[in-house]
Amino acid sequence: MQRNPQLNEAGELQHLLSIEGLPREILTQILDTAESFAGVTEREVKKVPLLRGKSVFNLFFEPSTRTRTTFEIAAKRLSADVINLNIAVSSQSKGESLLDTVANLSAMQADIFVVRHGSSGAPFLIARHVKPHEHVINAGDGRHAHPTQGLLDLFTIRHYKKDFSRLTVAIIGDVLHSHVARSLIHGLTTLGAQEVRVIGPQTLLPAGVEALGVKVFHDMREGLRDCDVVVMLRLQNERMGGALLPSAQEYFKSYGLTLDKLSAARKDAIVMHPGPMNRGVEIDSTVADGPHSVILPQVTFGIAVRMAVMSIVAGN
Amino acid sequence: MKLLIKNARIIDPASGRDAKGDLYIADGKIAEEFSKAERTIDAKGLVVAPGFIDIAARLREPGNEYKATLESEMAAALAGGVTSLACPPDTDPPLDEPGLVDMLRRRAKALTKARVYPIGALTVKLEGQRLTEMAQLAETGCVAFSQGNAPLADTQVLWRALQYAATFGFPVWLRAEDIGLAKGGVAHDGEVATRLGLPGIPPFAETIALATILELVRTTRARVHICRLSTAGAVEMMRAAKREGLPVTCDVGIHHLHLCDNDLGYFDSNCRLAPPLRSQRDRDALARGLEDGTVDCACSDHTPVDEDGKHLPFAEAEPGATGLELLLPLTLKWGEARNLPLVKSLARITSDAARVLGVGSGKLAIGAPADVALFDPTATMRVSAESLKSQGKNTPFLGYELAGRVRATIVAGNIVHEA
Numbered sequence: 177m178q179r180n181p182q183l184n185e186a187g188e189l190q191h192l193l194s195i196e197g198l199p200r201e202i203l204t205q206i207l208d209t210a211e212s213f214a215g216v217t218e219r220e221v222k223k224v225p226l227l228r229g230k231s232v233f234n235l236f237f238e239p240s241t242r243t244r245t246t247f248e249i250a251a252k253r254l255s256a257d258v259i260n261l262n263i264a265v266s267s268q269s270k271g272e273s274l275l276d277t278v279a280n281l282s283a284m285q286a287d288i289f290v291v292r293h294g295s296s297g298a299p300f301l302i303a304r305h306v307k308p309h310e311h312v313i314n315a316g317d318g319r320h321a322h323p324t325q326g327l328l329d330l331f332t333i334r335h336y337k338k339d340f341s342r343l344t345v346a347i348i349g350d351v352l353h354s355h356v357a358r359s360l361i362h363g364l365t366t367l368g369a370q371e372v373r374v375i376g377p378q379t380l381l382p383a384g385v386e387a388l389g390v391k392v393f394h395d396m397r398e399g400l401r402d403c404d405v406v407v408m409l410r411l412q413n414e415r416m417g418g419a420l421l422p423s424a425q426e427y428f429k430s431y432g433l434t435l436d437k438l439s440a441a442r443k444d445a446i447v448m449h450p451g452p453m454n455r456g457v458e459i460d461s462t463v464a465d466g467p468h469s470v471i472l473p474q475v476t477f478g479i480a481v482r483m484a485v486m487s488i489v490a491g492n
Numbered sequence: 493m494k495l496l497i498k499n500a501r502i503i504d505p506a507s508g509r510d511a512k513g514d515l516y517i518a519d520g521k522i523a524e525e526f527s528k529a530e531r532t533i534d535a536k537g538l539v540v541a542p543g544f545i546d547i548a549a550r551l552r553e554p555g556n557e558y559k560a561t562l563e564s565e566m567a568a569a570l571a572g573g574v575t576s577l578a579c580p581p582d583t584d585p586p587l588d589e590p591g592l593v594d595m596l597r598r599r600a601k602a603l604t605k606a607r608v609y610p611i612g613a614l615t616v617k618l619e620g621q622r623l624t625e626m627a628q629l630a631e632t633g634c635v636a637f638s639q640g641n642a643p644l645a646d647t648q649v650l651w652r653a654l655q656y657a658a659t660f661g662f663p664v665w666l667r668a669e670d671i672g673l674a675k676g677g678v679a680h681d682g683e684v685a686t687r688l689g690l691p692g693i694p695p696f697a698e699t700i701a702l703a704t705i706l707e708l709v710r711t712t713r714a715r716v717h718i719c720r721l722s723t724a725g726a727v728e729m730m731r732a733a734k735r736e737g738l739p740v741t742c743d744v745g746i747h748h749l750h751l752c753d754n755d756l757g758y759f760d761s762n763c764r765l766a767p768p769l770r771s772q773r774d775r776d777a778l779a780r781g782l783e784d785g786t787v788d789c790a791c792s793d794h795t796p797v798d799e800d801g802k803h804l805p806f807a808e809a810e811p812g813a814t815g816l817e818l819l820l821p822l823t824l825k826w827g828e829a830r831n832l833p834l835v836k837s838l839a840r841i842t843s844d845a846a847r848v849l850g851v852g853s854g855k856l857a858i859g860a861p862a863d864v865a866l867f868d869p870t871a872t873m874r875v876s877a878e879s880l881k882s883q884g885k886n887t888p889f890l891g892y893e894l895a896g897r898v899r900a901t902i903v904a905g906n907i908v909h910e911a
Contacts, residue, residue, distance in 0.1 A: 181758050196687065275803055295805035296689040297759030318807070320689030358689060382686040383694070 326359025543575025555584025796884020
């Protein structure tokens with residue numbers, strides 16, 4: 177197999193495309209760097225000059241307001257110039273190919289491309305065709321990966337639980353369509369979490385998911401037993417009322433996170449969600465707004481993690 | 493022209509012959525010994541075999557000339573030692589009326605190169621609704637009828653099509669793929685697709701469709717050829733169907749003999765194929781099935797795709813690989829891995845393919861058409877965009893060093909390629 181396309185010849189992070197295949201040291205480096213940036217975001221002047229003069233292009237081939245905004249804030253706090261491109265409604269509809277779009281932006285002197293695309297693997301294709309000094313950061317590709325989300329989840333878990341080696345983490349819901357779940361699973365197995373579980377109906381779990389190193393549960397209470405970390409996944413509206421699930425109500429009954437179900441987990445368990453939440457579908461408001469929830473800190477940490485990733489790739 | 497090929501290792505799978513000797517060609521046919529040759533080829537160190545028969549090669553005409561043309565793909569065929577090829581009907585427009593088939597045949601004939609056997613469309617526009625005028629298409633030269641890669645959703649139409657074809661004895665060639673189960677899928681539904689986040693096609697999309705087809709063969713007794721098996725389950729079902737005596741044959745694409753879903757690597761769109769590359773277990777079952785004859789023959793499933801069609805995210809890339817020039821090397825590689833004698837490996841792309849196609853070539857018997865390939869079984873070639881004559885450079889084997897170089901190709905007694 178070819179060299180991991182996100183590493184340069186020295187084994188350093190050239191692009192961030194997926195957590196899969198990244199060595200533990202690089203993950204730890206990113207988390208440690210993010211730790212140092214967490215302070216910046218609390219200062220009155222929330223800027224450091226690390227990326228001054230650099231251009232960050234946010235290339236969003238499908239909309240994701242939150243991800244785009246946090247990347248934008250992170251880049252600005254590093255003093256980079258940020259250009260947001262909502263490609264879904266511009267050149268793609270005029271028939272320009274993905275690689276032509278990238279080549280044109282490259283001609284405008286880009287340094288970092290932050291890419292969101294509906295098709296798995298699209299950032300890999302772009303990374304193969306950019307110039308050597310340009311960097312690609314995957315901001316979510318199809319069902320495949322969302323590495324900065326996975327990293328901010330890891331950052332959050334580390335922040336509250338310190339050590340990964342004794343943790344049991346449950347990921348609940350639509351794993352089949354989730355780039356968040358895949359990235360977090362790879363991160364957790366790389367950092368040595370004791371047990372990673374996925375919980376959901378068979379229709380929402382991909383074939384052979386056990387091979388990723390997870391235990392499969394279909395019963396929510398059983399799967400939550402003694403968990404330290406509970407990660408809820410967003411269930412998109414279009415998944416409901418088709419062949420995958422009969423209805424939102426029925427889903428909530430079996431797999432929605434309520435205080436009652438959460439009582440099976442450890443008393444000090446934290447509850448996470450990548451957002452945006454569907455209250456009353458995958459999570460009850462009493463949990464989302466309750467003492468176990470770390471959903472809003474996740475968003476704050478997300479900025480520091482994205483600052484870390486951009487500064488690291490730009491330096492390699 | 494009277495042509496003598498001497499000092500050759502002559503391999504004729506149809507008769508089981510594998511011996512040093514001389515081959516005589518006169519009036520476009522394999523001939524008895526004669527004294528005055530107009531041309532003599534010294535084939536020392538080379539194998540002389542019947543020209544290869546590729547039962548699935550898309551020439552992209554009519555309609556997709558920007559991807560490939562008859563000229564470019566004929567040159568590729570001859571460079572690969574392929575002297576006969578069958579082309580699926582999934583052109584644009586599809587080969588669903590006699591005029592189109594006639595035009596293709598004339599165009600191909602004018603090039604006086606490989607023999608082209610068109611497969612006619614089974615349904616009008618390949619839409620799976622109305623039957624084509626099969627009898628008239630057969631008169632213009634269609635040797636079988638098929639949907640290509642287009643689905644046939646309505647089992648009622650499939651049943652009627654098989655009944656109608658059986659009435660006239662026309663063979664029907666079908667891909668076994670349940671359209672509902674395959675919907676949206678681009679890769680084998682397994683660990684690799686799960687890891688890469690690619691929508692999967694489960695293996696039972698093939699076996700369920702195959703079960704339906706076999707049941708319809710039982711009732712209609714239509715002669716059916718199953719194209720491009722991809723799963724171990726389907727190989728097992730074909731084994732049972734043949735034991736039962738059903739009039740069925742099947743083939744495998746050369747890529748599926750060697751590659752599996754692991755080869756997708758980091759979204760290599762050259763590995764985006766239809767059917768998808770499946771698990772190692774499936775690949776091994778296909779290789780074994782081809783050895784024991786459950787799978788009748790191998791084919792290239794040649795599908796030239798232009799760069800724009802492959803420089804896309806995996807799921808959006810156009811499926812298919814160029815293959816005419818790799819048919820021999822990849823068949824040899826399969827045979828070598830399984831320790832088969834050359835005469836047996838070559839059978840799968842000569843005499844067995846001729847039997848499936850229902851043509852008289854694919855053998856070196858006296859009086860047979862002089863379609864011959866001369867190749868060096870040990871000389872290697874490095875697969876690259878430059879080394880391929882096909883307009884399509886899309887192959888998962890780019891950069892591979894493969895053994896088996898064709899030195900000359902002869903069609904109807906004429907030397908049409910020399911290298």
